[in-house]
Amino acid sequence: MTDAEYDVIVIGGGPAGENAAAYAIAGSDRTAALIEHELFGGECSYWACIPSKALLRPGAVLALGEAMPGVTVSGPQVADVLARRTDFTHGRDDSSQVDWAESAHIEPIRGTGRLAGERLVEVDTGDGTRLLRARHAVVLATGTTAAIPDVPGLRAALPWTSRDATNLTVVPNRVAVVGGGVVACETATWLAELGAEVTMLVRGDRLLPRVESFAADLVLGGLRDKGVTVRLRTEPRSVSRRDTADTGVGRIHGGPVTVTLDDDELEVDELVVATGRAPATGSLGLDAVGLPDGYVDVDDQLRVREVPGDWLYAVGDVNHRAALTHMGKYQARVCGDVIAARARGERPEGPRYTASADHQQVPQVVYTAPELAAVGLTERQAREAGYAVDTVELDIAVAGSALSRDDFEGRAKIVIDTATERLLGATFVGPELGEQLHAATIAVVGRVPLETLWHAVPAFPTVSEFWLRLLETWRRPT
Numbered sequence: 001m002t003d004a005e006y007d008v009i010v011i012g013g014g015p016a017g018e019n020a021a022a023y024a025i026a027g028s029d030r031t032a033a034l035i036e037h038e039l040f041g042g043e044c045s046y047w048a049c050i051p052s053k054a055l056l057r058p059g060a061v062l063a064l065g066e067a068m069p070g071v072t073v074s075g076p077q078v079a080d081v082l083a084r085r086t087d088f089t090h091g092r093d094d095s096s097q098v099d100w101a102e103s104a105h106i107e108p109i110r111g112t113g114r115l116a117g118e119r120l121v122e123v124d125t126g127d128g129t130r131l132l133r134a135r136h137a138v139v140l141a142t143g144t145t146a147a148i149p150d151v152p153g154l155r156a157a158l159p160w161t162s163r164d165a166t167n168l169t170v171v172p173n174r175v176a177v178v179g180g181g182v183v184a185c186e187t188a189t190w191l192a193e194l195g196a197e198v199t200m201l202v203r204g205d206r207l208l209p210r211v212e213s214f215a216a217d218l219v220l221g222g223l224r225d226k227g228v229t230v231r232l233r234t235e236p237r238s239v240s241r242r243d244t245a246d247t248g249v250g251r252i253h254g255g256p257v258t259v260t261l262d263d264d265e266l267e268v269d270e271l272v273v274a275t276g277r278a279p280a281t282g283s284l285g286l287d288a289v290g291l292p293d294g295y296v297d298v299d300d301q302l303r304v305r306e307v308p309g310d311w312l313y314a315v316g317d318v319n320h321r322a323a324l325t326h327m328g329k330y331q332a333r334v335c336g337d338v339i340a341a342r343a344r345g346e347r348p349e350g351p352r353y354t355a356s357a358d359h360q361q362v363p364q365v366v367y368t369a370p371e372l373a374a375v376g377l378t379e380r381q382a383r384e385a386g387y388a389v390d391t392v393e394l395d396i397a398v399a400g401s402a403l404s405r406d407d408f409e410g411r412a413k414i415v416i417d418t419a420t421e422r423l424l425g426a427t428f429v430g431p432e433l434g435e436q437l438h439a440a441t442i443a444v445v446g447r448v449p450l451e452t453l454w455h456a457v458p459a460f461p462t463v464s465e466f467w468l469r470l471l472e473t474w475r476r477p478t
């Protein structure tokens with residue numbers, strides 16, 4: 001006997017889950033429940049994208065001011081930076097997200113959801129258990145949590161995860177960041193900007209293994225220029241800490257931490273673990289529908305593979321296709337449209353109902369200093385995918401970049417499919433170049449021939465004139 005029926009039930013109220021629910025019922029009288037066991041708005045709003053970018057922006061503004069003769073800037077005022085961050089996370093009050101859900105005719109349910117069989121979801125609300133039935137679809141959107149590697153003593157030392165680093169209430173004097181991915185690089189950037197003495201412990205021989213190597217090198221140089229000590233080919237062998245104390249999120253979790261490395265030791269006041277993510281599927285009941293625990297594999301309509309009947313979908317980080325907020329929301333829009341079409345008795349066919357951009361056309365901005373913006377395939381990924389490629393790579397030096405700030409240094413690379421003369425990927429590194437990325441995304445997704453791009457004339461004197469230099473170089477290779 002079920003307690004309630006909805007057309008659509010979404011488990012996980014992050015950005016992907018919210019969008020899937022909204023799109024699945026938009027403009028109809030269909031009903032949706034959105035189940036969240038923590039904060040509606042998810043990791044992105046309170047613990048990840050929003051607070052991290054709020055912490056990084058002051059450093060970028062300060063650097064711009066310092067590079068502009070005639071302008072005097074000072075800072076950062078740490079208390080004000082942290083206060084603005086907290087404004088953006090609403091002090092972890094999710095009532096505005098609840099209001100949004102209700103205004104979109106989605107019923108928010110606080111509790112932990114788990115699959116209990118075909119179209120059945122059990123919710124532990126804290127006061128008891130409710131059994132819900134979905135008439136059309138169940139969507140899994142439970143995201144990920146920080147992965148903590150099995151290093152002796154590490155867990156017992158109560159290290160910071162990204163949640164502590166983004167919600168810091170105090171800047172540790174000496175801090176070590178374990179990892180060399182996006183979270184590690186961004187975290188090291190804001191901690192150094194806020195005055196910490198930062199050491200990065202990076203297992204590999206470079207940062208950011210999935211980006212063009214010139215871009216990773218420039219990010220490495222930028223971190224070192226900020227005073228960050230980056231130790232490559234280094235990982236903790238064991239960790240010990242005196243007086244551990246569970247003081248809460250973003251506070252120092254006890255006395256000094258000793259990190260034992262291969263050849264020496266490092267003592268710091270706090271340790272941040274940024275070694276990747278694990279799927280939040282442990283208590284999701286995947287076994288109830290015959291699935292193993294772990295990331296949930298989906299097709300391009302976001303239907304969970306291996307589960308027949310077109311009723312179970314997964315969007316966002318939990319499906320491991322492209323762990324970025326904008327890509328999770330993109331998948332959610334497709335998924336919601338697919339569910340809506342099926343509910344109307346239509347066959348969802350064609351591009352509107354197919355997630356295609358999260359394979360080889362993913363845009364991402366890494367908010368380090370310099371900023372790194374990339375879309376599509378790197379040269380190496382393109383070659384591995386079987387393309388014959390041409391590349392153009394150059395320093396960005398146009399009137400717009402020189403005018404924008406006295407310290408402008410940037411570099412751009414494009415990857416071109418030799419057979420079709422279309423762009424497969426682009427990478428830009430330099431101050432505020434994230435804002436230049438969407439033009440490249442349109443060219444990659446739109447498969448715009450470079451001969452056509454030649455007629456897309458960048459306005460003078462904008463930074464975007466570097467596109468002209470790229471195309472000139474491609475037309476007249478030296």
Ligand SMILES: Cc1cc2nc3c(=O)[nH]c(=O)nc-3n(C[C@H](O)[C@H](O)[C@H](O)COP(=O)(O)OP(=O)(O)OC[C@H]3O[C@@H](n4cnc5c(N)ncnc54)[C@H](O)[C@@H]3O)c2cc1C
Nearest residue numbers: 012014015016037042043048049113143316317323324325
């Ligand atoms: C430090 C950091 C910075 C980042 N910065 C960026 C950035 O700048 N740009 C970007 O695009 N991406 C960024 N990301 C990645 C981004 O946060 C994720 O891609 C995004 O949050 C994924 O959205 P989601 O909805 O799939 O999952 P989540 O945001 O993780 O939401 C899942 C929700 O499901 C809930 N949940 C889990 N299990 C259950 C259950 N059984 N029942 C009920 N509720 C459940 C969770 O409480 C959570 O609220 C960053 C990540 C980190 C860690």
Ligand SMILES: NC(=O)c1ccc[n+]([C@@H]2O[C@H](COP(=O)([O-])OP(=O)(O)OC[C@H]3O[C@@H](n4cnc5c(N)ncnc54)[C@H](O)[C@@H]3O)[C@@H](O)[C@H]2O)c1
Nearest residue numbers: 149179180181182183184203235274275276323365366367
């Ligand atoms: N600006 C943005 O778009 C942004 C910002 C932050 C995070 N994100 C996304 O969030 C996701 C998670 O990012 P992340 O940086 O946590 O993960 P990641 O997978 O990008 O990087 C993890 C890093 O940890 C290292 N590592 C893994 N296990 C280790 C171990 N046992 N010891 C030492 N090092 C180890 C890896 O070599 C890698 O360098 C990514 O998909 C990322 O794109 C995006």
